[in-house]
C-alpha cells in the first residue's frame with residue numbers, strides 16, 4: 001500500500017528543464033520520460049520500452065522529429081506514447097503503447113497527473129502567477145531529499161523551526177515566539193497558517209535584499225494546497241508600516257516563497273523551491289544573494305529531514321509524537337492529505353469492482 005496520494009497533480013519539472021533532449025524523472029515511484037514536441041508541447045510517458053523495458057531516456061535512444069526511438073531494438077513511439085513502428089514486421093501490435101500522462105505547463109512549472117488519467121481536471125491545479133508575471137523576479141531550484149514527502153510538509157507548515165534551524169539566515173527569536181493562527185478551507189482543501197510579527201528583528205535574508213535598516217513588521221501567511229503546492233506569502237516593512245485600507249501596499253516588500261513537494265518514491269522527494277520578489281527586480285546582486293541564501297536554507301532543511309528519515313527507518317513501531325500549538329497547521333495538512341488518499345483509494349476500489357463485474 002503506497003502512502004503517495006494518487007489522482008493528484010504534482011510538479012514534475014520546471015519548464016526550462018524540458019526541451020528537445022530526452023529527460024527522465026521518477027515521480028511518485030513511476031519512471032517518466034519527458035520531451036518537447038517540435039511545436040513546443042511537453043509530453044510525458046513511461047520511460048520503459050514495452051518490448052524489453054529499455055529506458056527510452058537512455059542513449060542511444062533518441063528523438064526523431066516527434067517520435068522517440070528506443071535505443072535497444074528500435075521500437076518507435078509517437079508523442080501520445082503509441083508505438084508507430086517495430087523492427088522486422090509492418091504490423092505494430094495493438095497493445096504496443098507506453099503509458100502516457102496528462103501534463104499541463106503553467107506558471108513556469110510542468111504539472112503531471114498521477115493516477116487515473118480520466119480524473120485529471122486541469123482547473124484543479126493551484127496557481128502561482130508571480131512565477132511568470134511582469135513585476136516579479138524569481139530564483140528557483142530543486143534539491144533531492146532522501147526523506148518522505150510528509151516530513152517536508154511538516155517542516156514547511158511550522159516555521160517556528162526557522163529560529164533554530166535557520167538562525168543567521170531567515171530565523172529570528174520572534175518567529176518562534178509569536179503564536180500562529182490556523183484556518184482550514186475543508187471544501188477547497190487548503191490550509192492557511194499565519195504569523196504576524198509587529199516588531200521583529202530583520203534577518204539577513206531580508207535586510208540584505210531589501211536594504212531595510214532596523215526592526216520590521218514581518219508577516220508570514222502560508223497557503224498550502226495539498227499535496228504539492230506550498231505558498232508562503234511573506235511581507236516585510238519598516239516597523240509599523242501597514243497596507244493601505246484599499247489593499248495597496250507600496251511601502252512593503254513582498255516575497256512569495258513557493259515549494260512544490262513531489263514524491264520521488266515512498267522515501268524520497270523532489271524539493272522544488274522558488275523565491276519571487278516584487279522589488280530590486282533587475283538587481284543581479286540581490287538575485288544572486290537570494291538564490292544562494294535560499295539554497296543554503298533549503299539544504300539546512302534537507303540535512304535535518306534526511307536525518308529524520310533515517311531515524312524513522314530505524315525505530316520500533318509505535319513511537320508517539322507530541323504535538324503543540326505550533327503543529328496545528330501541519331496536523332491539518334496531514335488530515336487533508338489522508339482524506340485525499342482515502343478518496344483516491346476509494347475511487348480505485350470502485351473501479352476495480354466495476355471491472356470485475
Ligand code: FES
Pocket residue numbers: 049050051052053054070071072073074075
Ligand atoms: S527494448 Fe526497446 S525496442 Fe527492444
Ligand SMILES: [Fe+2]
Pocket residue numbers: 155161162165166297301
Ligand atoms: Fe526550513
